[in-house]
Amino acid sequence: MHERRADKHEFSEQGRPFHTRPHSMRLVDGSVPSRTSNLNAVNFNIKGNETMSKYYAALFAMTVSVLALSPAHADTSSKKIAFSNNYAGNTWRQAMLASWNDVTPKAVADGIVAAADVFTTAENQATEQAAQIQNLVLQGYDAIVVNAASPTALNGAIKEACDAGVVVVTFDGIATEPCAWRVTVDFKEIGYRQVKFLNDLHPEGGNLLEVRGLPGTSIDSQYHDGILAGVKDFPKFKVVSEVQGDWSPTVAQKAVASVLPSLPDIVGVVTQGEVGFGTAEAFKAAGRPIPTVFFGNSQAELAWWKENIDKNGYKSLSGSIPPGMSSMAFWVAQQILDGKKDIPKDLTVPFLAIDAAGLDAALASTPEGGVANINYTQDIAIEAIAAASKQ
Amino acid sequence: MISTVSKLRTFAGKAPWGxxxxxxxAIFLATIVFTDGVGAGQIITTALTFGTMYVIVALGQMYVITAGPGNVDLSIPSTIALAGAVSMKIMDGNDALILWGLLAAIGVGIAVGCFNFALIRLLSIPPIIATLSASFLVQSASIAYGRGLRIRPPEAFAEFATGRIWGLPTLxxxxxxxxVIGSxxxxxxxYGRSVTAIGQNQRAAGLAGVKVDRVRWxxxxxxxSxxxxxxxxxxxxxxGSSLNMGEEYLLASIAVVVIGGSSVAGGQSNVAGLWGASLFMYLLVTMLNTFGVGAGIRMIMTGLMIVAIITIAGGPKPSRT
Structure with a gap:
């Protein structure tokens, strides 16, 4: 963990453009989030008007320069990109599909690509998705963006697609097949940061409850590794119980309620996914004081947080992979089709972090009952690729 | 060992819900011993709260399973999701609209039930396939309806759902x-006797004048509903409602019915057993969470426990009762 973190510091000291330039990320509502000082997260922050207008000026300058030197677009205008999606049955996935539908039709209309079609499997089964990928290859798509049902079970189908000359970009649910690209965020970092935040808030340490995600997924173990690393660095904290929350508020509420009666005092609940609200409800129902619970960027959690800041100055953090990662994966696929074959196979994109200062901005741009999100543009993708290539 | 099992089965035959x-x-005691008695009362209260959801769903599933071999409703999870979204949207956070929201939810249930039966009867599709395909349609309807957004309940309704009367959960x-009404x-x-009669022998029930189609419908x-x-x-x-909040109720509803002593082949049902089975299912998870076992072992243990209790309580049943 330490070595990795040292890398990150070095990385920002070099002034990597992706992290330091203010225009590098735009929120859906047009406000500009800034990078946090240290690690790889995008933060919602309220800027003064003056700073804001500087940002817009920079943004404008950048847009002009991108337009001026955009010679590559024509190369992919005949290319067709498909999106193979394994599941649509929750809020995050709906926002993910919405981001794809916000970003890609314009790319098609502008002639950047010929098609960007979505295909979602009915049953969240790896076998079904493998068959779907084979069909997409036969249908002549040049690139397939995949949110995979399994990190390994699709490898065969993906290898076949690569052998047929199709570019495969996996994101969120990634695949381990070496020929595919993987676009993801540093989940381990989100886990680590939660423990670090607790250390700042409760220097005396204490007991933690960990709400895990869907067992067996790579995402769940990355979060868990980050939390373990945090507890190792800040040994005053101890994880006294672990429950399975499946990233679902209802499942988490039930799981937390089931262990609470047997638990000692808890100072913090380290979480993954949108389970913060359900967890807090479980503490409330048990008549216990609500500890520091971490959030996963859903509007329900952010609204609850805001309410409790007003009530008692509640301190926490929220962070997750933005659903708009689908649009990032789309642009990465487009860039690969554009001939940039030297793109590293593993692209780590900043996760979306929301702190108390950025809470109002995040709430304002998040639909009621939805998830905080970012839509990625082509130049963000180009910069992310450039940043990753240098690494 | 075998004689113990058969003795237990004899007991189970007399009181299948027992x-x-x-x-x-037993599971509750094991948990309490582990925690040295800490939180006993609270474990029971939360078990009653969460067990209640199982009971409501499993009551309906029990009616369907009682109606005979092959009858099962697999559209329950998506019905839960759609009805949750519709009721929250109609209530719109307004206390005055709670009743309308509940009526709308039941309206959704009636519509889904009619649709399920139409597939089964008019198109002669086996229930297991009919209700599964209906669940895809219902799930798609709830995605289209709510776009996956989480809608918050009105204050008074949330209070009703989480509230307590004399220390017991209102729910x-x-x-x-x-x-009690279901029983x-x-x-x-x-109607109830007809369901059981159809479950025991549909042809005989039909010949005896039971309106089979109407009863199954x-x-x-x-x-x-x-x-x-x-x-x-x-x-x-x-x-608030969410698209995936019904997911765990697919297998749980069937497991609760069977563990509760109803015959999976139909024709024999047990309402009291639903409570025991619901508490069993919830307390099992509580116990394994309290013991701190990992996700993998927890799943294996849950599976083994369910198999064990069904083996003992299920046993060979007489073909006619």
Whole structure:
């Protein structure tokens, strides 16, 4: 963990453009989030008007320069990109599909690509998705963006697609097949940061409850590794119980309620996914004081947080992979089709972090009952690729 | 060993619901011993709260399963999701609209139930396939309807769903009333007796003058309506509806019915056992969470425990009762 973190510091000291330039990320509502000082997260922050207008000026300058030197677009205008999606049955996935539908039709209309079609499997089964990928290859798509049902079970189908000359970009649910690209965020970092935040808030340490995600997924173990690393660095904290929350508020509420009666005092609940609200409800129902619970960027959690800041100055953090990662994966696929074959196979994109200062901005741009999100543009993708290539 | 099992089975034959309560109590004791008695009262209260959801859904599933071999409703999870979303949207956070929201949820249930039965009867599709395909359509409807957004319940409804009367969860009392009504309907009305008769022998029941189609239709409607009601209540309880909130109720509803002592082949049902089985299912998870076992072992243990209790309580049944 330490070595990795040292890398990150070095990385920002070099002034990597992706992290330091203010225009590098735009929120859906047009406000500009800034990078946090240290690690790889995008933060919602309220800027003064003056700073804001500087940002817009920079943004404008950048847009002009991108337009001026955009010679590559024509190369992919005949290319067709498909999106193979394994599941649509929750809020995050709906926002993910919405981001794809916000970003890609314009790319098609502008002639950047010929098609960007979505295909979602009915049953969240790896076998079904493998068959779907084979069909997409036969249908002549040049690139397939995949949110995979399994990190390994699709490898065969993906290898076949690569052998047929199709570019495969996996994101969120990634695949381990070496020929595919993987676009993801540093989940381990989100886990680590939660423990670090607790250390700042409760220097005396204490007991933690960990709400895990869907067992067996790579995402769940990355979060868990980050939390373990945090507890190792800040040994005053101890994880006294672990429950399975499946990233679902209802499942988490039930799981937390089931262990609470047997638990000692808890100072913090380290979480993954949108389970913060359900967890807090479980503490409330048990008549216990609500500890520091971490959030996963859903509007329900952010609204609850805001309410409790007003009530008692509640301190926490929220962070997750933005659903708009689908649009990032789309642009990465487009860039690969554009001939940039030297793109590293593993692209780590900043996760979306929301702190108390950025809470109002995040709430304002998040639909009621939805998830905080970012839509990625082509130049963000180009910069992310450039940043990753240098690494 | 075999003689112990057969002795237990003899007992189970006399009181098929007893085993679920026995299992729930054993698990509860194991948990309490582990925690040195800490939190005993609270474990029972939370078990009653969460067990209640199982009871409501499983009551409907039990009616369907009782109606005979092959009858099962697999559209419950998506009905829960759709009804949750519809009721929250109609209530719109407004206390005055709670009743309309609940009626709308039940309306969703009635519609899904009719649709299920139409597939089964008019298109002659086996129930397991019909309700599974209906669930895809219902799930798609709820995605299109709510776009996956989480809608918050009105304050008063959330209070009802999470509230307590005399220290007992309001929901549990409400579900207890529901099961009493369910029991009376099943054992004391012509409709209820018809369900059991059809489950034992559909042809004989038909020849004896039972209106088989009408009874099965009503049964699927009751099942979907109870699932829909659970959807609304669950949304109130957990601070809003979400697309995947019904997922765990697919297998749980069937497991609760079977562990509760109803025959999976139909024709024999047990309402009291639903409570024992629901508490058993919840307390099992509580125990394994309290022991701190990992996700993998927890799943294996849950599977083994369910197999064990069904083996003992299920046993070979006489072909006619």
């Amino acid at each position: 085993f679920s309560f026995f299992g729930a109590a 549990a009392i409400f579900a207890l009333l529901l099961t 009376v309907v099943l054992h004391r009305t012509v 009503t049964t699927y409607v009751i099942c979907a 109870l699932a829909a009601l659970c959807g609304a209540v669950l949304a109130g309880f957990s601070g």
